[in-house]
Amino acid sequence: MKSAFCRCHPAVNLIFFGGVIVFAMLLNHPLFLGISMLSSLAYAVKLKGKPMLKTFFLFLFPLLIGVTLINALTAHYGVTKLCTLWDGNSLTLESIVYGAVTGALVVITITWFMCWNEVVTEDKFMHLFGKRMPHLALLVLMVLRFVPLYINQLKEVMDARKNAGLESEGKFAKIKNACHAVSGVVTWALEHSIETADSMKSRGYGLKGRTSYSRFTLSPADITMVAAMIILITVIAAGKIFGSINASYNPVIRLSGATPLLIFTAAFYAFYCFLPIFFDIEEEIRWNRLYAKT
Amino acid sequence: MNVKKIAVISVLLTAALIAAACITSQFLSGKEFYYPMAMLIIVTACVPFFISFEKNRPSARELVVLACMSALAVASRAAFYALPTVKPLCAIVIIAAVSLGPQTGFICGVLSMFASNFIFGHGPWTVFQMLGMGAVGLIMGLIFYGRKIRSSRILLAVIGGIISFAVYGLIVDISSVLMMSTDFSLSQILTIYASGLGYNLSHGITTAAILLVAGQIFIEKLDRIKIKFGMF
Structure with missing residues (x-):
């Protein structure tokens, strides 16, 4: 497992990611955006390894620049005029800064979702939402199971056709063969689905009193995490409500100064955003201690 | 509960939420609330349909055929992973809608977009993609399901291409506008739409091409299953 946080109860993961993404959208003060971006990148690198850095520089950073450019070139609000563009409109400092802030928010959201995709796998998602909508949850799980099944079947059909000498030759042979194989798989898939349905029915699908299996239980560590997150969320939300974290960029850039309350909230926010990393480090220390004892 | 009741409830809920969003945006300055609000509205609008799907207790056969069509759509998206603009997914959702009906088309579109994002990565765009693909399925089902023009190869391809270009592109690009724009x-907005135009255009054209080549063959296969097992 890449991260101990992955082993937590799905509800813990959901609360954490929900909080982090909602806060990123609501707290657009540069300090808070910086904290969120740093922590999301750090966690994404921990989960996905070095390829994540490549993704950041080849995809996310250009995206940030692109959003900034779109806003700087098409929006003309603001009071600090820098120069006049070719179409007679003016380039303003405010539009560049607000564009960069928006771009940073886009990058942060995407990076947190990259972490989400690694941590909250299908089974966790289904555990969270499947109880309320059992049929839809069953549908999603069936779809996810059928995809590899069909791809395997396609490979088998292609091999069988090849060995039976049924493959056509000529100009578009590859496309033709692929089409024949796909057509066969589609027919097979549809008939197979009916067979599956009949099998499900004879095994008691839709009868009363059937439950679904779940392998997740709340451990003491999960409860501690939930309590810690609720306290942190309350403190950060209070900081926002009492107006210590304000930032507006249109028409004038106005940021809250470095008051003690702002720094206090920022510290709590940083702790919240780095929570999965702290959790991993704590687990690692405990493991190493246990390992050293034996 | 029948479909019409569900539709009415959904429309009322959505209208109430949009009104609430308009009123709150008067008090809360800044665009931070636009994106979460839009997502909330979409999810709320879809919930009545999901509840009606649950309440109707779909039979095992309907359920599995639906899963089968969605899985084919997802697998087709996975097959062209290297070419992001070639998405046969849309064509397969359209085929499901045309031969199984608008409601099935809607659920098939929503489901295949949702499930395929477990392979391609979820993001804030997932909700918009689900709604967009569901809308394509719904509209194509309303136009073609049970009508004579269903057997016209060219009409299916042309209308399918246009709908997938216009409806899906329009809905999904709202998410980019909400994310990227600062002054609306x-x-x-036009600049952001223009930057997605090439992608949407090629998506529409490939959908039309796939429908032209494979559409009728696929529909025949589904019809055969329907007749053979007497369903839908």
């Missing part, structure tokens, strides 16, 4: 002026 017309020129800015």
Whole structure:
């Protein structure tokens, strides 16, 4: 497992990611955006390894620049005029800064979702939402199971056709063969689905009193995490409500100064955003201690 | 509960939420609330349909055929992973809608977009993609399901291409506008739409091409299953 946080109860993961993404959208003060971006990148690198850095520089950073450019070139609000563009409109400092802030928010959201995709796998998602909508949850799980099944079947059909000498030759042979194989798989898939349905029915699908299996239980560590997150969320939300974290960029850039309350909230926010990393480090220390004892 | 009741409830809920969003945006300055609010509205609008699907207790056969069509759509998206603009997914959703009906088309579109994002990565765009693909399925089902023009190869391809270009592109690009724009002026919105135009155009054209080549064959296969097992 890449991260101990992955082993937590799905509800813990959901609360954490929900909080982090909602806060990123609501707290657009540069300090808070910086904290969120740093922590999301750090966690994404921990989960996905070095390829994540490549993704950041080849995809996310250009995206940030692109959003900034779109806003700087098409929006003309603001009071600090820098120069006049070719179409007679003016380039303003405010539009560049607000564009960069928006771009940073886009990058942060995407990076947190990259972490989400690694941590909250299908089974966790289904555990969270499947109880309320059992049929839809069953549908999603069936779809996810059928995809590899069909791809395997396609490979088998292609091999069988090849060995039976049924493959056509000529100009578009590859496309033709692929089409024949796909057509066969589609027919097979549809008939197979009916067979599956009949099998499900004879095994008691839709009868009363059937439950679904779940392998997740709340451990003491999960409860501690939930309590810690609720306290942190309350403190950060209070900081926002009492107006210590304000930032507006249109028409004038106005940021809250470095008051003690702002720094206090920022510290709590940083702790919240780095929570999965702290959790991993704590687990690692405990493991190493246990390992050293034996 | 029948479909019409569900539709009415959904429309009322959505209208109430949009009104609430308009009123709150008067008090809360800044665009931070636009994106979460839009997502909330979409999810709320879809919930009545999901509840009706649950309440109707779909039979095992309907359920598995639906899963089968969605899985084919997802697998087709996975097959062209290297070419992001070639998405046969849309064509397969359209085929499901045309031969199984608008409601099935809607659920098939929503489901295949949702499930395929477990392979391609979820993001804030997932909700918009689900709604967009569901809308394509719904509209194509309403136009073609149970009508004579269903057997016209060219009409299916042309209308399918246009709908997937216009409806899906329009809905999914709302998410980019909400994310990227800062002042929501017309020129800015048009710039963001223009930057997605090439992608949407090629998506529409490939959908039309796939429908032209494989559409009728696929529909025949589904019809055969329907007749053989007497369903839908």
